[in-house]
Amino acid sequence: MKLRRTALLAAAFAALALPATARGADSVYWSAFGAIRVGNLDGSGSAATLFREEATFAVGVAIDPAANRIYWATGGSGAIRVGNLDGSGSPSDLFMGEDDPSGVAIDPAANRIYWATDDAIRVGNLDGSGSPSDLFSGEDLPQGVAIDPAANRIYWANGGFPGAIRVGNLDGSGSAATLFTGGDAIPSGVAIDPAANRIYWTSGEDAGGIRVANLDGSGSPSNLFVGEFLPTGVAIDPAANRIYWADDDAPGPVRTGLLDGSGSASDLFTGELSPTFPALLHSPASTGAPQISGGGQVGALLSCSRGSWASDLPGAFLFRAPRAFAYQWQLNGAEIPAATEPSITTTEPGTYTCRVTASNQAGDRSQTSAAHEVTSANAHDVTPSNELRLGKLKRNKRRGTAKLTVEVPGPGELALAKRKNVKPAKLQPAAAGKLRLRIRPRGQAQRKLSRAGKLERKKTTRRLTARLTYTPAGGTPNTESKKLKLIRRPATR
Structure with missing residues (x-):
């Protein structure tokens, strides 16, 4: 009936x-x-x-x-x-x-x-x-x-x-x-x-x-x-x-x-x-927490998934699927103002979490992601600068040598390469600053300048090229060259 x-x-x-x-x-x-x-x-x-x-x-x-x-x-x-x-x-x-x-x-x-x-x-x-x-x-x-x-x-x-x-x-x-x-x-x-x-x-x-x-x-x-x-x-x-x-x-x-x-x-x-x-x-039922993906340093883009939610049971006439999702990001347990989108660009180090709230006509339910750590950039996180600046050359005309001023951005090693007419040298700065690197002649240039100090009656000049390599601590080397001349006066006039 x-x-x-x-x-x-x-x-x-x-x-x-x-x-x-x-x-x-x-x-x-x-x-x-x-x-x-x-x-x-x-x-x-x-x-x-x-x-x-x-x-x-x-x-x-x-x-x-x-x-x-x-x-x-x-x-x-x-x-x-x-x-x-x-x-x-x-x-x-x-x-x-x-x-x-x-x-x-x-x-x-x-x-x-x-x-x-x-x-x-x-x-x-x-x-x-x-x-x-x-x-x-x-x-x-x-x-x-x-x-x-x-x-x-x-x-x-x-x-x-x-x-x-x-x-x-x-x-x-x-x-x-x-x-x-x-x-x-x-x-x-x-x-x-x-x-x-x-x-x-x-x-x-x-x-x-x-x-x-x-x-x-x-x-x-x-x-x-x-x-x-x-x-x-x-x-x-x-x-x-x-x-x-x-x-x-x-x-x-x-x-x-x-x-x-x-x-x-x-x-x-x-x-x-x-x-x-x-x-x-029913209001939505959570079955799996949202997940955060993204980098671990300040400036990284983090994304939050919706998490997983129970589906409707149509044969039981039990309905509970979410209609809408809302997001809220937290930093160190406190809500970040206006951070209500699925993604966020980090601006501070700390512990980030994401809360997702699913809702339908019966109400809402929230679940929170696991913590995602974000650290600040430091010497181990970024590539240190290898820039070096070559300054003035101060000649020692009595000895036929010179000292070259070199400015480095941080700790590391400054090396003068051994060449046909230049002796090698090495300095290990502990911090950023100016160094004085001694330039000494080698080979034929050394012999010519040495003879000038003993026998010649006039000053002797030798042109050479110094090749310098600066390697910052934890970084990559940078090599630069500088053309210069050494002068030695005669021992007596």
Whole structure:
């Protein structure tokens, strides 16, 4: 039996005409007569209307938090609809003319949306382009669909007596198969936990239960909770061990219990007008801290990754993908003003970290990177200067030698190369400054100048080229040449 509403619902419609409020907490959404509704997942506060659906039956919701979108089916008008998850703007139709659609499931990565009609499982493009088509036809009043894109599977409940839980390939290939049949009156709204090999659904009419079985069809189903009145649609949170459903009554409650069936179920919200098909929205869940990449010296460009975040669980109707990311850099534990981009150029030495905050309509969550050390440039980090400056030459005409002034930028070694007419020399400055390097002749130049001091009656001049090499400590050598002349006066005039 498909979901039907009575005149009582129309008379009570005005009770749902409440404005949607800004969220900021984990939430549960559901479809209802004339509205898409939302409340805090812990049941605190009051539920609110996200969108009004005048005089029609909203049946089934699915959420894309990354795109800030919510999707649903309307049983009265036969439309597949979409609106902003924050309740802004007006909803619009993706597809019209569907035969009493109920329950929707989405795969944003594949741009696909799925739903059930009176006798088929249908699919269309999530952006509303093109025309929808049947995946499987000839079904008996299917209600609600759940998908497992990774396994290429789609699951649904057939509500015709005696009812069946069915499965087929998500691409529509092959034939659908029955996982469980018989004993369930009006099953509807399935949710799956592939990791635990479990499938959950609601069972209305006389059964009035929340049911569970193995996803691979082995074994027999069992009740988690009984005594419910027309429960329709389930959503699960495996990590929290919770299951949620709605009782399609006027008025009826949105309910929750432990996923393992222990304890008693409880109401989250009461007085709802035929609530059905809950869906859960969590704030983003971190699964891996952001990473900093870049250099380790002042002036380096550092980049911060987003980190990793838990993805949606579409088969569980649990949604938590981030919509937006915000960055904040810290230096030595203190926030750097205006450093809110994914990258930063370092200006000071110290310990850098990056905090990434992911957010969606339910709230935000932050995680911080490991520390990244940045040091200042020093003598071991930069290439020291090897520049040398050659100054004045002061000649000793009595000896035929000279001293050349050489200025060096730091510690190292200054060497005068041995040449045919120049003797070698070496100095090792301990700091920057001016040095006096002795230039002495060699070979023929030395003999000529020496003879002048002993025998010649006039001064003797010899021209030569001095080649000097300065090697800074920890640096590379630099060689320069200087042409000069040595003069020696005769010993007597």
